Amino acid sequence: MAALQQLTIIVPCYNEQEVLPESSKELLAVVRQLIDAHLIAATSRLLFVDDGSHDRTWSIIQDLEATDPIYTGIKFSRNCGHQNALMAGMTIAYPVSDMIITIDADLQDDVQAIPKMVQQHLAGFDVVYGVRSSRDTDTFFKRDTALAFYNLMRHLGVDMVPNHADYRLLSKRALGALLSFRERNMFLRGIVPLVGYPATKVYYARKPRYAGTSKYPLKKMLAFALDGITSFSIIPIRMILNLGILSVVGAIIVIVYSLIQNFRGNVIPGWTSLMTSIWFISGVQLIAISIIGEYIGKIFTEVKHRPRYIIQEDDFTSKVGQSKSLD
Structure with a gap:
């Protein structure tokens, strides 16, 4: 009989003290359910990544670790961003997981889709996407801007x-391929499809946020979209x-x-051409400089080779290492 695969569910957290007690409980129940059904190994873990929270998020994670060995956590020394928390x-x-699942802590993504993801992986898929069945819970503005973004990325040649x-969900080999991408500006929604292994989708109904506030206000959403555009095309x-040609x-x-108008005496000589030149050339230059600046900025960031994150505490490695030695 083949050995059961170890699952690690990765949960990025930033100021999630209000929702973490409930989301941790629901995720634990799902992991226990999968272990009892002999679909995953008993050494499977929940890994919470505290992305430099300023509230009680880390102390809650430590309290959870004391109650059950399934709970583990790492803490950043400062806020490094959602994508870097996932990468960490x-x-x-x-090194210790046969498959991983990433999910946010806010309980908007249905945790009951996790067993379906695992079953799809065991059926042979290396990548299983959790896809919303509808956007009914979104505002009109958010829904339409999201659709516009997906359409724009498709026209730019980005496979999302x-x-x-x-x-x-990512299998071990899919995760290994993903981690081989060394760029700092990781736009995971665009990079994961580049892995190319067999993939499928699991649909679920997205729920309203359980508690707290969104960590992606309009400003961050626009910055995220800009990162996606300039990182891929x-x-x-x-x-x-x-x-410029136009x-x-x-x-x-x-x-x-x-x-023609000058020969007819209908305009002050030089006025039309001067004003048109100023508006046209100035506008083109500003747009060009702005977009080229985005690319130069990314080159500047890449050549510095700064670390994506700095871990202040790591309870996951020591706990998993102890459990492995006991085996």
Whole structure:
């Protein structure tokens, strides 16, 4: 009989003291259910990644660790961001895990989809995406802007799974392939499909946030979208070229029009061409400099090779190492 596979569920946390007691309880119940059904190994773990929280999140994680060996955690020395919290959890879990699942702590992603994900993995899939069955719980603005973002990314040539965030299962080999991507600006929703192993989807109904406030306000959502666009495609640069060509053609038309109007004596000489040149060229330059600046900024970040995160405490490695030695 083949040995059961070890699952690690990775939960990034940032100021989640209000929701963590409930989400940890629900996730523990799912893990126990899978262990009792002999679908995963008894050494499977819940790994909470405290992304530099300023509330009681870390103390709650430590209290959980004292109650059950399934609970483990790591704590960042400062806030490093959601994507880096996921990367930290996956990097630490990789050596001891046969599969991992990432899920947010806010209970909006249905934890009951986890058994379905595991079953799909055991059926042969390396990547299982948790996909929302609808966006009825979103506001009109959020729903439409999300759809516009997915459409834009598709036209830019980025392979993304619509209505999928960071709720997914990865096999060990899929996770190993993902961790081989060394870039610092990790846009996981675009990178995971590049792994290329057999993938499938599990659909679920997204719930309202259990407690607390969203950690992705409009400002962060826009920054996240910009990261996705500039991390994956050079099409914006080509759009600048097309815009430049269009501006030149427009300028020629305006010059011809100005000359005609000047010969007729209908305008002050030089005014139309001057104003058109200022507005056209200034606008094109500002757009071009802004987008090129995004790419230069990413190059600047990459060449510095700063660490993605700095771990202040690591209870996961020591606990898993002890359990392995007991085996």
